[in-house]
Amino acid sequence: MKNRDAMLIVDDEPSITYLLKKEISRHFKETFEYETAFSASQALQIIDAMVADGIRVILILSDWLMPEMKGDEFLMKVHAKHPGIRAIMISGYADPEAIDAVRARVPLRAFLGKPWDKVQLILEIQKCIAELEVIP
Amino acid sequence: MWLWFFLITFGFTWATPPKRLELTAAESTWIATHRPIRLGIDSQRPPIEFRDSKGIPSGISLDIIERIAQVSGLQFQVVDIREWTATLEGVRQQSIDMVSAARPTAARAEFMDFTKPYMRIPMVIVTHENAGYVDDLSALAGKKVGSVKGYASSEFLRKEGSNLSIIYFENYADALNQLARGTLDAVVGNLAALSYEMRLRKYPLRIAAPLSLESELSMGVRKDWPELVSILNKALATISEQERTAIKNQWIYANTAMDTSWDSVINGIAAGTIFLLCIIVIFILWNRRLHQEISERRNAERIALENERKYRMLFEHMQQGFALHEIITDADNHPIDYRYLEANPAFQQLTGADPAVIVGKTVSEIMPETEAYWIQSFGQVALTGEPLHFEQYSRTFDRWFSTWTFNPAPRQFAVVFSDVTEQHLQRERMQAQNESMSHFIYTVSHDLKSPLLTVANFAVELASDLEKGDTPAVLEDLKYIGSATNRMQKIVDELQLVAQAGSKKLQSSNILLGEIAQEVYSAVAGRYTSQGIQFVVHNKDHVLRGDKDRIFQLLQNLLDNAAKYIGSPAEPKVELGVEKQGMESVVYVRDNGVGIAPENLTKVFGIFEKLNKASDGSGIGLALAKGIVEAHQGRIWATSPGPGQGSTFHFTLDPDKENRTIQP
Numbered sequence: 001m002k003n004r005d006a007m008l009i010v011d012d013e014p015s016i017t018y019l020l021k022k023e024i025s026r027h028f029k030e031t032f033e034y035e036t037a038f039s040a041s042q043a044l045q046i047i048d049a050m051v052a053d054g055i056r057v058i059l060i061l062s063d064w065l066m067p068e069m070k071g072d073e074f075l076m077k078v079h080a081k082h083p084g085i086r087a088i089m090i091s092g093y094a095d096p097e098a099i100d101a102v103r104a105r106v107p108l109r110a111f112l113g114k115p116w117d118k119v120q121l122i123l124e125i126q127k128c129i130a131e132l133e134v135i136p
Numbered sequence: 137m138w139l140w141f142f143l144i145t146f147g148f149t150w151a152t153p154p155k156r157l158e159l160t161a162a163e164s165t166w167i168a169t170h171r172p173i174r175l176g177i178d179s180q181r182p183p184i185e186f187r188d189s190k191g192i193p194s195g196i197s198l199d200i201i202e203r204i205a206q207v208s209g210l211q212f213q214v215v216d217i218r219e220w221t222a223t224l225e226g227v228r229q230q231s232i233d234m235v236s237a238a239r240p241t242a243a244r245a246e247f248m249d250f251t252k253p254y255m256r257i258p259m260v261i262v263t264h265e266n267a268g269y270v271d272d273l274s275a276l277a278g279k280k281v282g283s284v285k286g287y288a289s290s291e292f293l294r295k296e297g298s299n300l301s302i303i304y305f306e307n308y309a310d311a312l313n314q315l316a317r318g319t320l321d322a323v324v325g326n327l328a329a330l331s332y333e334m335r336l337r338k339y340p341l342r343i344a345a346p347l348s349l350e351s352e353l354s355m356g357v358r359k360d361w362p363e364l365v366s367i368l369n370k371a372l373a374t375i376s377e378q379e380r381t382a383i384k385n386q387w388i389y390a391n392t393a394m395d396t397s398w399d400s401v402i403n404g405i406a407a408g409t410i411f412l413l414c415i416i417v418i419f420i421l422w423n424r425r426l427h428q429e430i431s432e433r434r435n436a437e438r439i440a441l442e443n444e445r446k447y448r449m450l451f452e453h454m455q456q457g458f459a460l461h462e463i464i465t466d467a468d469n470h471p472i473d474y475r476y477l478e479a480n481p482a483f484q485q486l487t488g489a490d491p492a493v494i495v496g497k498t499v500s501e502i503m504p505e506t507e508a509y510w511i512q513s514f515g516q517v518a519l520t521g522e523p524l525h526f527e528q529y530s531r532t533f534d535r536w537f538s539t540w541t542f543n544p545a546p547r548q549f550a551v552v553f554s555d556v557t558e559q560h561l562q563r564e565r566m567q568a569q570n571e572s573m574s575h576f577i578y579t580v581s582h583d584l585k586s587p588l589l590t591v592a593n594f595a596v597e598l599a600s601d602l603e604k605g606d607t608p609a610v611l612e613d614l615k616y617i618g619s620a621t622n623r624m625q626k627i628v629d630e631l632q633l634v635a636q637a638g639s640k641k642l643q644s645s646n647i648l649l650g651e652i653a654q655e656v657y658s659a660v661a662g663r664y665t666s667q668g669i670q671f672v673v674h675n676k677d678h679v680l681r682g683d684k685d686r687i688f689q690l691l692q693n694l695l696d697n698a699a700k701y702i703g704s705p706a707e708p709k710v711e712l713g714v715e716k717q718g719m720e721s722v723v724y725v726r727d728n729g730v731g732i733a734p735e736n737l738t739k740v741f742g743i744f745e746k747l748n749k750a751s752d753g754s755g756i757g758l759a760l761a762k763g764i765v766e767a768h769q770g771r772i773w774a775t776s777p778g779p780g781q782g783s784t785f786h787f788t789l790d791p792d793k794e795n796r797t798i799q800p
Contacts, residue, residue, distance in 0.1 A: 013586070015620065022609075092586065
């Protein structure tokens with residue numbers, strides 16, 4: 001079984017996850033696997049499942065404002081369990097203090113607002129991928 | 137008055153009998169052989185010499201002549217020719233022997249010899265009363281000045297006066313007449329003569345200034361009779377200075393009454409009558425004044441009474457509280473207390489304090505808990521006079537007052553105030569409303585942004601997918617666009633509801649709880665069955681009173697909310713019912729869902745609290761419920777044992793509150 005790298009997209013709005021997945025997969029094509037989740041708790045479950053399957057989750061793109069668990073709490077939980085997973089946050093409105101808190105505890109590679117710039121999104125993802133070559 | 141002067145002169149003549157002259161033999165002979173001496177006078181020169189109303193020659197010079205005659209034995213015969221110049225000519229021609237009053241001049245000295253001057257009369261400038269200041273001849277430069285032909289003053293004017301035009305008259309009377317009329321600017325001449333004429337005619341003239349020239353009166357004698365000159369001089373020497381002054385004064389200052397004739401009697405009667413009339417007039421006027429004063433005073437009293445009545449009426453009936461106080465200060469004149477002097481009924485209404493009780497007492501006695509700022513502010517007004525207006529909260533009465541304070545008398549201040557608590561609370565309510573309105577607008581625009589963005593994004597995707605001919609993708613895109621527009625639709629609908637909830641009038645009717653519960657359930661049935669939620673209705677027979685459509689929205693809202701937050705219990709259940717709390721009937725919607733944390737119990741009704749973005753509705757939901765309940769004059773609140781232990785929403789309705797009559 002060939003192990004592939006995967007990206008996880010988390011947002012409680014289906015239209016957002018759909019769009020993001022479409023954009024990213026169109027660009028990176030078969031290089032990666034793309035998974036989506038509609039809540040933080042769902043996402044955590046999916047991550048555990050993939051890791052158990054031997055799939056390396058390299059990047060999470062997450063929203064902030066989600067019901068129950070917010071994006072910052074979610075990412076901190078992920079980082080605690082899987083420190084190697086990089087994170088990009090995409091949000092319409094994020095509390096500046098919360099962002100600072102996240103940045104302090106989790107290595108946020110980028111923070112993008114909604115609507116996001118397609119070019120910038122791809123760029124940030126490529127930066128993350130580039131890091132992989134150096135730090136596996 | 138003239139009597140007095142007459143007596144004086146009379147007295148003088150008696151008191152100082154004339155000295156007999158010491159004449160030489162030659163002189164005595166001369167006197168005896170030259171009788172009478174023809175004396176030329178100027179009959180138009182009062183008071184020096186003239187003919188009185190009886191035609192008798194009179195005047196200063198003639199009084200002197202009389203003295204001389206008495207003392208010397210000379211006999212004089214008065215010859216008078218109208219014009220003075222003719223008289224002088226007569227002396228030259230020696231048809232006249234002497235003149236009794238003339239000023240020595242070089243020209244005259246050719247044909248006359250002069251005695252030593254026997255009197256000095258100043259020369260003056262006479263002007264109109266209203267003329268400007270004239271202090272000497274130079275002031276008359278360029279002016280028209282009157283003078284009598286042939287008089288020494290004319291000669292003087294010719295010599296000394298520069299730049300003035302001399303107008304000659306026959307006599308002083310004519311000259312002064314013209315001056316009074318304004319055709320002349322001034323008249324120059326002898327003080328005695330001029331003042332005599334002025335007084336006689338009562339001209340509006342005045343003696344403006346003396347000239348440097350004094351009129352020296354001498355007697356002029358024909359040149360070939362030098363003996364006479366020396367006799368005359370001797371005779372003149374016997375007349376004392378006192379006598380001469382007396383004569384002069386008599387004629388210069390008491391002239392109008394020289395003629396003891398009917399004129400003076402008539403004058404006297406006239407004066408008396410006028411005086412009497414004056415007294416009568418004064419009396420009448422005085423009387424009138426008194427009457428006026430009395431009526432004025434009565435008027436003033438009436439007005440004062442009227443004012444008092446008006447003041448009283450205002451005082452008693454005005455809605456605002458009114459009180460008059462006296463400030464009390466410490467040794468440094470700082471306000472520390474004040475005493476009540478007056479208070480109106482409204483004062484009692486607003487503060488509960490009875491004027492009868494408080495008048496005379498100080499505020500520290502009556503309301504010791506009064507805040508210092510009241511005393512300070514009032515004290516400021518009482519001591520500085522500056523009026524003050526402010527709105528302040530009074531702890532004592534737990535009300536807001538709008539106060540106008542002013543300073544009607546020293547150390548006093550008057551206060552007019554009204555209770556503005558209602559307005560104040562209203563203002564606060566409005567402010568709160570405005571704030572929540574702003575928040576509302578912000579949230580709604582925010583909520584609309586998301587689906588709008590979705591539509592925009594997917595439209596782009598749609599374009600490229602169409603281009604690629606990727607039909608499944610196109611369908612997917614359209615699906616997303618569709619749901620986004622649906623969401624926007626819902627938001628706009630709820631917006632309208634919120635607007636309506638505020639504006640449309642309530643139409644209250646009786647609503648059976650069981651019936652409306654059924655209707656609402658059919659609206660949410662789909663959701664409830666898909667989520668497996670059990671719906672139970674208690675108290676189906678209870679009758680609610682309210683606007684049917686709004687109550688429907690309210691219940692649907694609460695049921696939707698319950699379903700949203702049902703979470704995942706083993707047996708999800710939502711209950712609707714009514715319970716009695718005291719006198720009130722309280723409707724409740726209870727769920728066994730995710731519950732509400734204590735700190736969020738009030739927040740859930742806030743417009744800007746949205747806890748589930750992905751749901752169909754917007755965050756307006758519970759705020760709408762709150763709006764509907766409040767439109768029914770009711771209350772809505774949430775209770776929850778805690779997170780994970782379900783929540784209950786309670787509300788009351790009282791749409792007929794305002795119309796209800798209070799049952800005893």
